[in-house]
Amino acid sequence: MYTIPIEFFQSPVSHKPLTLKSENILVDEDGNEFKKNAEFGFWNFIPSQRAPIYNETQWNSFKQLIDNFVISYNKHPEVNVSYAERQDAFDFGDFCKYYGNVLDIGCGPHKTPSYIKFRKNPDATYYGIDVLEGEHPKDLNFAQAMGEHLPFKDNTFDVTISGTSLLHFVDIKQGILEGLRVVKPDGYFCIWLGVKSKDAPKPKESPEWYSKLETPEGAENPFHYKRWTSEEFENIFKEVGAKLIEKEVHKIDEWRENVFFKLKK
Ligand SMILES: C[S@@+](CC[C@H](N)C(=O)[O-])C[C@H]1O[C@@H](n2cnc3c(N)ncnc32)[C@H](O)[C@@H]1O
Numbered sequence: 001m002y003t004i005p006i007e008f009f010q011s012p013v014s015h016k017p018l019t020l021k022s023e024n025i026l027v028d029e030d031g032n033e034f035k036k037n038a039e040f041g042f043w044n045f046i047p048s049q050r051a052p053i054y055n056e057t058q059w060n061s062f063k064q065l066i067d068n069f070v071i072s073y074n075k076h077p078e079v080n081v082s083y084a085e086r087q088d089a090f091d092f093g094d095f096c097k098y099y100g101n102v103l104d105i106g107c108g109p110h111k112t113p114s115y116i117k118f119r120k121n122p123d124a125t126y127y128g129i130d131v132l133e134g135e136h137p138k139d140l141n142f143a144q145a146m147g148e149h150l151p152f153k154d155n156t157f158d159v160t161i162s163g164t165s166l167l168h169f170v171d172i173k174q175g176i177l178e179g180l181r182v183v184k185p186d187g188y189f190c191i192w193l194g195v196k197s198k199d200a201p202k203p204k205e206s207p208e209w210y211s212k213l214e215t216p217e218g219a220e221n222p223f224h225y226k227r228w229t230s231e232e233f234e235n236i237f238k239e240v241g242a243k244l245i246e247k248e249v250h251k252i253d254e255w256r257e258n259v260f261f262k263l264k265k
Contacts, residue, residue, distance in 0.1 A: 001041045004127060004141045008156050012045045012149040013053060034151070037144070040136040045129075045145035053149055054170070057217055062146075062170050064216035066131055068223060069168075073109050073132065075209045081164060082113035088250065088258050092163055093119025095248055095260045096190045100158025103127045105147045105179055106165025109134030115163055115192075116140065127157070148174040150182055158187040164194050167224045170216075177240050180265045188245065189263045196227055200255035230259045237263060 009018045011028035018026040024036040026043065034045050050059030081089050093115035096102075107113055107128030116126055117139070126140035129151075133144055145151050147162070148171045160183045162175070169175040179189040213222035220226055228236075230249070237244050246262035 001137050002043075002141050002143070004043070004143060008153060009043075009151050010153045012145060012151040013047050018151075037133070040133075042136070043143045043151070045143055045149075045151040046131065047149070058170050061216040061218050062131075064214055065168060065170070065219065065223070068213045068216070069109075069132055071209060071213065072223070073134070076207070077110075081115075082108040082110040082117075085114060085118060088252075089114040089163070090118055091248075091250055091258070092161075092190075092192045092260055095246075095262070096159060096161050097121075098124040098126075098159055100187070101125050101127065101156070102159045102161065103129070103152070103157040103182065104140065105150070105160060105162040105175070106130055106168070107138075107140065107142070108132075108163075108165075111135055111137075112139040113163055115161075124159075148178060150178045152182045154181050155184045156182050158184055160187070160189045161192075162190070163192040166191060166193070167227065170218075170225065172225065172228075173236055173240060176236060176242065176263075180240070180242055180263060183265065185265060187264075189242075189265075191261045191263070193228065193230065193233055193259045193261065195230055195257050195259055197255040198227070230257075233259075233261070237261070241265075 011018050011032055013032045014028045014030045016028045018028050021027040026034045034043055036043055077083060098121040102124050107130050109132045128140040128142050129145040131146055147169055160179045162179060166172050166175050183189050215222050242263040244261060245264050248260040250258040
């Protein structure tokens, strides 16, 4: 059902090549194994243990965030932008100008995010990773993986994209570095950042399920590690040596805007 070529993969833990140990198990030279999901046939690259890629605090924080996502996805699926025909998603899809092999990092739990579904270039091939298993079959070639530790070789994709996902990563800088690592030198990495001012009015009431969520250690709220400003985000690009080649700002209201960035390595 999912057809990601094995040659695309490398170990997300050791960064060494992966070989097939059996039809449903990939293994790296250090013995790290990754299994195919028995029900839906996608590879699961979430490491079974935290070491060596995370310390204990980061790992527990990541697991808390995932628990929160699962609850929100079940209780309130329509809040996910991939769910609906929305102008902001159409705008991001137009901005991405898909071609060749496209990887969506944090593609969401639904079948296809709407910035792909409604803005598809039929000549391109779409791949997606997310930490959540989500709904299946998806309309893109899916693998379960972490954006900070992608299971792909360097220079594999023509376009990499991330739609409102990076703010949920335990290590956002690592997420940006990975999105750039796996894109080809003549390709680009498109990021959709939702910016919200600290002065934005808080919702008058939160649903009961939301108020019960625990905030992961080091995070600002149950879902976001930090609400970055556009300028702060651009400073990370400089720190990681990324070239910002295009930027689009779509104002939503007094307090909120969507910012799209196109980066090259
Ligand atoms: C707000 S949703 C956006 C989903 C999709 N891009 C869209 O716009 O419809 C954020 C997604 O990021 C995923 N996510 C959170 N942390 C992640 C990580 N470290 N690596 C990959 N995906 C992650 C979540 O599971 C969730 O599906």
